[in-house]
Amino acid sequence: MITLVNIELYKIFKKWRTYIGFIAIGVLVPIIQIAIMIEGEETINFMTRDLQQSFIFVGNLLNGYLISYFILNSLTVHIPFLIALVAGDLLAGEATSGTYRILITRPVSRTKLVASKFAAGLIYTCMLVLWLVVMSMGLGIAIFGVGELIVLKSSVVIIFARDDILWRFLAGYGFAALSMAVVASLAFLFSSLVENAIGPIVSTMAVIIVFVIISAIRIDIFDKIQPFLFTTYMNSWRLFFDDPVDFSEIIKSASILLGHIVIFFGLTAFIFKRKDILS
Amino acid sequence: MSDEKVIEIQNLSKQFKEVKAVDRLNLNVYKGDVFGFLGPNGAGKSTTIRMLLTLINPNEGHIKLFGKSLWENRIEILKQVGAIVEKPDFYGYLSAYKNLEILGKLSGSSISSKRIMEVLEIVGLEKRYKSKVKTYSHGMKQRLGIAQSLLHDPDLIILDEPTTGLDPQGMKEIRELIIYLSKEKQKTIFLSTHILYEVELVANRMIIINKGSAQVEGRVEELLNSEELKVTFQVDDDLKAKKLINETGWVNKLDSSVNGKLIFNLSPSEIPLLNKYFVENNLLVSAVIPMRSLEEFFLKLTEKES
Numbered sequence: 001m002i003t004l005v006n007i008e009l010y011k012i013f014k015k016w017r018t019y020i021g022f023i024a025i026g027v028l029v030p031i032i033q034i035a036i037m038i039e040g041e042e043t044i045n046f047m048t049r050d051l052q053q054s055f056i057f058v059g060n061l062l063n064g065y066l067i068s069y070f071i072l073n074s075l076t077v078h079i080p081f082l083i084a085l086v087a088g089d090l091l092a093g094e095a096t097s098g099t100y101r102i103l104i105t106r107p108v109s110r111t112k113l114v115a116s117k118f119a120a121g122l123i124y125t126c127m128l129v130l131w132l133v134v135m136s137m138g139l140g141i142a143i144f145g146v147g148e149l150i151v152l153k154s155s156v157v158i159i160f161a162r163d164d165i166l167w168r169f170l171a172g173y174g175f176a177a178l179s180m181a182v183v184a185s186l187a188f189l190f191s192s193l194v195e196n197a198i199g200p201i202v203s204t205m206a207v208i209i210v211f212v213i214i215s216a217i218r219i220d221i222f223d224k225i226q227p228f229l230f231t232t233y234m235n236s237w238r239l240f241f242d243d244p245v246d247f248s249e250i251i252k253s254a255s256i257l258l259g260h261i262v263i264f265f266g267l268t269a270f271i272f273k274r275k276d277i278l279s
Numbered sequence: 280m281s282d283e284k285v286i287e288i289q290n291l292s293k294q295f296k297e298v299k300a301v302d303r304l305n306l307n308v309y310k311g312d313v314f315g316f317l318g319p320n321g322a323g324k325s326t327t328i329r330m331l332l333t334l335i336n337p338n339e340g341h342i343k344l345f346g347k348s349l350w351e352n353r354i355e356i357l358k359q360v361g362a363i364v365e366k367p368d369f370y371g372y373l374s375a376y377k378n379l380e381i382l383g384k385l386s387g388s389s390i391s392s393k394r395i396m397e398v399l400e401i402v403g404l405e406k407r408y409k410s411k412v413k414t415y416s417h418g419m420k421q422r423l424g425i426a427q428s429l430l431h432d433p434d435l436i437i438l439d440e441p442t443t444g445l446d447p448q449g450m451k452e453i454r455e456l457i458i459y460l461s462k463e464k465q466k467t468i469f470l471s472t473h474i475l476y477e478v479e480l481v482a483n484r485m486i487i488i489n490k491g492s493a494q495v496e497g498r499v500e501e502l503l504n505s506e507e508l509k510v511t512f513q514v515d516d517d518l519k520a521k522k523l524i525n526e527t528g529w530v531n532k533l534d535s536s537v538n539g540k541l542i543f544n545l546s547p548s549e550i551p552l553l554n555k556y557f558v559e560n561n562l563l564v565s566a567v568i569p570m571r572s573l574e575e576f577f578l579k580l581t582e583k584e585s
Contacts, residue, residue, distance in 0.1 A: 003384055004385075007384060007385070011381075016372075098366055099370060105357060105362050106382065106385035107358040107386060108354070109353075109354060276329075276335045277329065277335065
């Protein structure tokens with residue numbers, strides 16, 4: 001199985017499209033950081049305008065942690081596309097290039113093949129999130145240094161002490177990786193259904209956009225649907241930036257996301273095992 | 280060739296929506312056979328091959344390879360099978376060597392660098408082993424397809440249109456390779472091809488299928504000898520030849536005559552008899568050219584069927 005995963009990883013990282021995600025993050029994050037460097041102070045002032053009437057803020061509030069927090073917020077919109085770009089190609093790409101035939105005529109079970117591709121897709125997802133950590137937090141801290149973290153919630157502003165932040169970020173990024181794994185699983189499922197990688201990428205993004213819109217609109221009927229949409233739980237990494245942290249809610253969200261991964265992969269394996277290879 | 284069955288197909292059927300691609304097909308391939316698998320486009324050849332390689336699930340019927348049920352012993356069986364199916368597609372962004380290395384790792388046995396270079400040498404790609412496959416011509420990909428089918432030294436080699444896209448020299452080399460693998464390496468070869476002349480040259484047994492079911496199966500020689508073929512006799516005096524045959528029953532065998540060439544419909548055993556008759560009657564026979572090929576035989580059969 002390890003050999004199969006290694007082969008899949010080798011194939012993934014030999015493709016140009018794999019690096020689009022890394023390049024996009026590598027370019028976008030510094031742009032965001034430069035923008036914040038220029039206009040960040042005004043943003044901080046805006047966030048703390050009410051508190052400034054009662055408190056005096058000292059120290060480095062515009063720091064690497066705040067930058068990371070901003071960037072993490074954009075996760076559900078942008079990163080899924082970069083994930084789908086690779087995960088959607090894992091099976092459909094073999095059909096497009098006609099390599100299903102040489103792959104499936106080898107003495108390897110289809111279940112193992114699909115599992116190794118899925119594992120490689122998850123590893124890619126984790127690596128992309130790790131790259132996001134390096135670029136947003138690593139580079140952010142290198143440029144802006146460390147300090148307290150100000151988090152603006154709907155009705156309150158929470159300020160975390162600098163020694164209480166790192167674990168929240170590590171847990172938050174971990175949760176983000178789990179959310180992105182759901183996206184990868186969905187793209188992988190779509191990838192097993194078609195013979196062209198464009199379809200899974202577009203379908204995955206369509207599902208995410210529709211679900212995010214449903215989650216955002218406050219209508220009674222949508223409120224009833226929201227608990228059943230995985231996108232509802234994708235931003236639960238924010239729960240790590242509550243005080244106190246509601247771990248039961250985090251565990252619930254993580255379990256639901258994990259459940260989606262299991263269901264999406266189970267369906268993919270079921271479909272792939274019965275699939276007639278006609279390409 | 281022995282009595283040991285390497286491929287045993289019984290009542291195999293596959294339906295795609297309204298189309299019955301394979302219809303209760305039965306065939307046996309024995310150890311050491313070079314088995315020609317013939318049929319017109321859409322006859323069900325590729326579907327059958329895909330079922331033999333577990334790419335497609337049959338609706339009905341049984342396939343046994345090496346005496347074992349294919350679907351129940353898939354992995355064990357596929358370790359002994361090498362195949363090319365239709366177009367030779369590879370990972371274009373990888374080199375030929377890397378493609379074979381990956382496929383070797385997937386073959387369940389350790390394939391050494393030496394072995395990879397060996398099969399590349401067999402198909403004449405050893406000098407281009409570092410080149411990315413996307414830079415290869417169709418013919419080179421076809422050769423690489425054959426190389427990958429030989430990689431793990433399988434006992435059964437399934438070749439689907441192996442000479443497609445090759446130049447005449449390449450086609451000849453592949454035919455020689457098939458004969459070499461059969462005679463020297465005792466491999467069993469299942470050869471599907473549209474170039475029917477190939478089957479005539481390399482196969483010992485064959486089947487012709489049409490509309491998914493078998494039309495005829497047997498030894499190539501026997502099937503060929505059972506039918507008449509067109510034979511051109513080139514003689515020095517065609518008028519004299521015509522006069523001679525008008526006096527005998529050979530006249531019924533005459534098909535046509537053009538520019539000193541007489542074309543007869545003859546069974547293989549009749550050819551030397553007619554030749555002897557001409558020579559004994561002082562005619563100079565400069566050439567005897569049998570024109571009937573498997574192609575004609577094949578067309579005759581499928582025309583009858585349609």
